[in-house]
Amino acid sequence: MKGVGAMLFALILMSEAAQAATLTVTVSNCENDQGCVSVALYNIDTMQSFGSGSGYYQGKQANIANGTAQVVFSDIPFGTYAVAAFHDLDCSGNIKKNFWGIPQEMYGFSNNYGKRPDFAKASFLVSGDTKIAIRLQWY
Secondary structure, three states, X not given: OHHHHHHHHHHHHHHHHOOEEEEEEEEEOOOOOOOEEEEXXXXXXXXXXXXXXXXXXXXXXXXXXXXXXXEEEXXXXXXXXXXXXEEEOOOOOOOOEOOOOOEOOOEEEHHHOOOOOOHHHHOEEEOOOEEEEEEOEOO
């Protein structure tokens, strides 16, 4: 009986591990290699905050080389996500905006969707290891 319980526990752990993936985000078209790229990952629970710069599921920063940066999110549960990224010239984690709220740093969203954050249009499904690319743009 003891062996059956251990085997059942191992199966549960394996099934949970099978439900997590790695998400690789490649961000290109950085104006230069100064600063870093800040990347925010949003899920269904945080989608109301998408593109706000806060309230995200996970966030990471990466150095830029030849106008490109890459971040890897590990052990991401299967589900629906969207990503917002920007060229963070001072690596502050906060996008600079002018008096009218217009971004003063290059930015982009998953699916390379538009200039305004929209979770539904930028969202994608993670059901295994996933790679996405975001091309930064000016407002």
